[in-house]
Amino acid sequence: MTSHPARDAVWLADLGDRLARAGFRLLGRFEPAPDDGMPDARAGHAARAVFVVGSLSNALFEIFARSPEAADGLPDPLDRFTRRVLTRLAESEGLGIVFPFEGPPYHPFQRWTLRAGSFSRSPMGVLAHRTFGPWAGLRAALLSPEPLAVPAASPADGPCPTCSDMPCMSACPAGALSQAGYDVPRCLAYLRANPTAPCHAGCLARHACPFGRAHAQSAQAGSFHMRSFLS
Ligand code: B12
Ligand code: SF4
Ligand code: SF4
Incomplete structure (x- = not known):
């Protein structure tokens, strides 16, 4: 195993750039605690820093759409694309994934x-981000056996606790969202009974969130995810 540079601010910025060029987004980092249940970074080496990798659907979707996985007709193309691209990146940086x-x-x-x-x-089940709203997909966690050489940023809060009117809650035509949470069978039954409903191009509750509108899924990306949800 080659030795790797300190996980410092320069390295972190470079990691963010490499991920962005591949269609992904570095969402944050943290030092795992024993109750996080974090796997080892590599055999016998505990993870001492974790980098959460996500995606904003449209940016990733454009790159994915040109990949061999998107055209091969086999199941789970986006997951297989993600595994191929991010495993290579993790290995080149001496990170687990x-x-x-x-x-x-x-x-x-x-x-x-x-x-x-x-x-x-969020009340919908998905996590909402202050900048990206409910539109960040979670794609991987990169596990470093070396500790962070930059202090962990003091994390800001997400938007939901201060969102007083919660428009996501009233936007669902199936009434699948309530204080009790997200009623998955009800959502599925509605989608199957209404094959031309606008939801098939993206969940209306997510689209009702005022945060991160600039990052909302395109109809093409939304339809792709909704088809895989229904399959
Ligand atoms: C199983 C699963 C589902 C199941 C069941 C969800 C459930 N009730 O737990 C089903 C198939 C219903 C589902 C649906 C969706 N899911 Co889903 N799902 C997962 C998966 C693979 C595992 C969840 C789990 O069991 N984790 C294990 C527990 C121990 O970990 P946890 O972090 O504590 O898990 C919590 C969540 O499951 C949460 N939760 C409870 N109810 C719901 C409901 C929804 C909709 C979500 C998203 C989460 C959620 O509570 C758990 C306990 O704290 C995760 C990926 C992952 N590894 O987490 C994605 C994940 C949670 N799903 C996600 C998404 C976006 C969806 C969809 C909204 C879109 C889609 N992928 O098609 C849909 C909903 C459809 C719609 N109307 O738009 C995202 C959420 C991203 C985010 N910003 O938070 C994840 C992280 C996948 C990803 N790669 O990004 N999902
Ligand atoms: S509408 Fe409000 S409560 Fe719903 S996801 Fe957005 S910020 Fe959170
Ligand atoms: S996809 Fe449509 S029916 Fe399902 S939770 Fe979202 S808004 Fe409701």
């Missing part, structure tokens, strides 16, 4: 992402 689609049992990606800051859990 885990993915949100590995499971069941699944890694608690939402819990980890809340540790990285700037997100809050």
Whole structure:
């Protein structure tokens, strides 16, 4: 194993640039605690810093759409594309990597992402970000056996606790969102019974969120995700 430079501010900026060129986004970082259930960065080496990698759907979708996985007709093309591209990047940086689609049992990606800051859990189930709203997908966690050489940023809060009228809650035509949470069977039943409903190009509740509108899914990306949700 080659030795790698300190995980300092220059390295971090470079990592962010490399991810962005591949269509991904560095969403945050944190130092894992014992109860985070973090896997080892590599055999026998605990993860001492975690980098949460996400995507904003449209940016990733444009690059993914030109990939071999998008055209090969096999299942889970976006997950396979993500695994190929990010595994190569992780290996070149001496980092371990885990993915949100590995499971069941699944890694608690939402819990980890809340540790990285700037997100809050929305009443819809998805995490909402102060800048990106409910539009950030979670794609991987990069695990460093070396500690951070830059202080962890003090994380800002996500938007939901201060969102008084919660427009996401009243936008669902199926009534699938309530104080009790997201009623998945009700959402699915509505989508199947209404094949031309606007929801098929993207969840209307997510589109009702006033945060991160500039990052909202295109109809093309929304339809792709909704098809995979329904399959
Ligand atoms: C299983 C799963 C589902 C299941 C069940 C969700 C559930 N009730 O738990 C189903 C199929 C219903 C589902 C649907 C969707 N999901 Co989903 N799902 C997952 C998955 C693979 C595992 C969740 C899990 O069990 N984690 C293990 C527990 C221990 O970890 P946790 O972090 O503590 O998990 C919490 C969440 O599951 C949360 N939760 C509870 N209810 C709901 C409901 C929804 C809709 C979501 C998103 C989360 C959620 O509570 C758990 C306990 O704290 C995660 C990826 C992951 N690894 O986390 C994605 C994930 C949570 N899903 C995600 C999304 C976006 C969706 C959809 C909104 C869109 C889509 N992918 O098609 C849809 C909803 C459809 C719509 N109307 O738009 C994103 C959320 C991104 C974010 N910003 O938070 C994730 C992280 C996938 C990703 N790669 O980005 N999902
Ligand atoms: S509308 Fe308000 S409560 Fe709903 S996700 Fe957006 S910020 Fe959170
Ligand atoms: S996809 Fe449509 S029916 Fe399902 S939760 Fe979103 S708004 Fe409601």
